[in-house]
Amino acid sequence: MKRCLLLGLLVSLWSAWAWALEPVGWRTDSTGSYPQATPPRIWSTEKNVVWRTKMPSWSNATPVIVNDKIFVCSEPGTLVCVNLADGKILWQKENSYQDVALSPEQKKQLEAEQKPSDEILKQIKEIDMQTAALRKTLQMNPDKKEELQKKLDEHKTQSDALKLKLKDFPLAGKFRTPHKDGTGGWASPTPVSNGRQVFVEFGNGLVACYDMEGSRQWLQLIEHSTATYGHGSSPLLVGNKLIVHFADLVALDIKDGSESWRVKIPPIYGTPIHTKVGDVDIAITPNGHLIRVTDGAILADKLGTVGPNSPILHDGVMYFIHPDARAVKMPADLSAPAKPEMLWKSRLTGGGYWFASPICHEGLVTASMRWVS
Numbered sequence: 581m582k583r584c585l586l587l588g589l590l591v592s593l594w595s596a597w598a599w600a601l602e603p604v605g606w607r608t609d610s611t612g613s614y615p616q617a618t619p620p621r622i623w624s625t626e627k628n629v630v631w632r633t634k635m636p637s638w639s640n641a642t643p644v645i646v647n648d649k650i651f652v653c654s655e656p657g658t659l660v661c662v663n664l665a666d667g668k669i670l671w672q673k674e675n676s677y678q679d680v681a682l683s684p685e686q687k688k689q690l691e692a693e694q695k696p697s698d699e700i701l702k703q704i705k706e707i708d709m710q711t712a713a714l715r716k717t718l719q720m721n722p723d724k725k726e727e728l729q730k731k732l733d734e735h736k737t738q739s740d741a742l743k744l745k746l747k748d749f750p751l752a753g754k755f756r757t758p759h760k761d762g763t764g765g766w767a768s769p770t771p772v773s774n775g776r777q778v779f780v781e782f783g784n785g786l787v788a789c790y791d792m793e794g795s796r797q798w799l800q801l802i803e804h805s806t807a808t809y810g811h812g813s814s815p816l817l818v819g820n821k822l823i824v825h826f827a828d829l830v831a832l833d834i835k836d837g838s839e840s841w842r843v844k845i846p847p848i849y850g851t852p853i854h855t856k857v858g859d860v861d862i863a864i865t866p867n868g869h870l871i872r873v874t875d876g877a878i879l880a881d882k883l884g885t886v887g888p889n890s891p892i893l894h895d896g897v898m899y900f901i902h903p904d905a906r907a908v909k910m911p912a913d914l915s916a917p918a919k920p921e922m923l924w925k926s927r928l929t930g931g932g933y934w935f936a937s938p939i940c941h942e943g944l945v946t947a948s949m950r951w952v953s
Contacts, residue, residue: 604644605772606814607890610853612937631667636660640768641814646775649792653767656760657782661794671794675786677755680801686751693752700749701756704742711735754801758784761810770814770851772822777834779822783811787824789837800837803827805847812849812888818861818873823852829865831876841876845869849888850937857914864891864898870911870918879918883908884925889937892945901938901947903928 602609620628641653643662649670650662657675662668682690711732718728746753760766766783773779777797781787785804789797805811806827816823821831821840825847831840850866854873861873868883868891884891884900892899898908898920905928909921928947938947 603772603774603817604646605817606642606770606851607937608644610816610851610890611892612939633662633667633669636672637767638765640764640812642770644771644773646773646778646792651771651773651778651780653769653771653780653782655765655767657766657784657786659771659778659780659788659790661778661792673788673790673794673796675780675782675788675796675799677757677784677786677801679796679799680755680786681799690751690755693749697746697749697752697756700742700746704739707735707739707742711739754785754803758804759810760784764810764812764849766811768810768812768814772815772817774817774834779815779817779834781815781824785811785826787815787822787832787837789822789834798837800832802830802832807847807849809849811847813847813866814851816852816854816863818854818863821873823863823873825852825865829869829871829876831873843871843876843878845878848885850886850890853890853893855893855910857911857918860914864893866890868900870920872914879914880911880920883920886937888935892938892940894940897923899938899940899945901928901945903947905945905947907945 608614623629635654636658637655639653639655643650643652645664648664650664652660652662654660654672658672659675660672661670663670714728714732714735718725721728760783764783768783769781771778771780776792778790778792779787783805785802786799787802788799791797802824803826811826813825817834820834822834823829823831827847829843829845832838833840845865845867848866852863852865855862855864862879863871863873865871866886866889868881868885869878870880870883871877872879883898884904884906885902886900887902889902893910896910898910900906900908904925906925907923909923911918911920936948938945
């Protein structure tokens with residue numbers, strides 16, 4: 581599952597797209613379609629490889645080409661810029677909680693909150709260890725179920741009360757290092773660029789903006805991801821807004837990273853895509869929402885879900901695969917409440933994970949899964 585430490589580029593690299601104004605990021609322009617591409621069909625560790633470069637660490641992020649540069653992420657919070665011509669690393673920049681700018685008042689608050697919140701966490705950990713031991717004892721002594729269950733209930737009450745007390749220390753909680761999934765890590769999101777700046781986010785809640793020479797313009801800590809297995813979605817750039825999804829769907833002003841709007845939509849692992857209805861910019865989320873980019877208004881919801889991948893849009897039709905497959909027609913205009921039309925839906929059989937985004941080609945929609953026995 582982990583991308584290897586070597587980044588190898590194939591001959592022609594499909595094309596060295598020069599996206600001066602159009603964003604380039606996840607699946608390039610979010611379509612994943614390259615009609616003019618002529619990629620090599622055969623390669624090996626030597627054949628059709630023009631260069632290879634050892635990366636600082638592993639990553640699930642996709643490299644993106646911006647003019648004569650390639651941008652990619654690396655664990656745990658590194659943005660790497662590589663020269664397209666020869667693979668030389670031009671610069672690499674680390675991003676951590678220590679880099680986040682805080683006001684004097686925030687620093688004072690964080691210092692005051694850390695010690696008591698750490699003590700509460702220590703107590704929770706001790707209760708969790710005792711609970712695990714009790715559960716093991718219960719398995720070995722089922723005849724003592726009533727007695728042991730009473731103790732387990734007491735532990736849960738104590739733990740819930742302590743977790744509630746943690747809410748009294750919000751800044752310490754925000755700056756507490758979150759869990760890192762061993763498969764996804766923190767560097768899974770793909771960077772996105774408008775040709776002048778490159779934007780990157782990491783699974784620990786950090787979002788940053790760099791110029792093309794590697795000077796950081798801003799860094800923001802948004803929030804921790806609430807997705808069960810860690811953060812997987814990539815940022816979506818539309819005009820002057822960068823859309824990220826850790827706990828809520830949030831739009832940031834690309835000028836300084838300040839929050840433009842926030843919508844309470846639970847996250848999943850896929851990345852939203854951009855389209856237009858007339859002159860209105862729309863984001864289609866992986867959990868089936870149509871969001872107006874200017875203000876975050878929800879224009880439609882419950883259209884479908886795609887789990888870890890992204891929806892696709894072709895000839896005005898949205899496709900959601902996971903594994904309930906749906907085709908939904910985009911509304912023609914937004915002068916009235918949006919009412920997308922359900923064209924068809926079907927249930928795909930299989931017992932696997934639908935990681936890959938589907939492909940629409942010549943009247944067919946294809947999808948792949950990882951089988952789980």
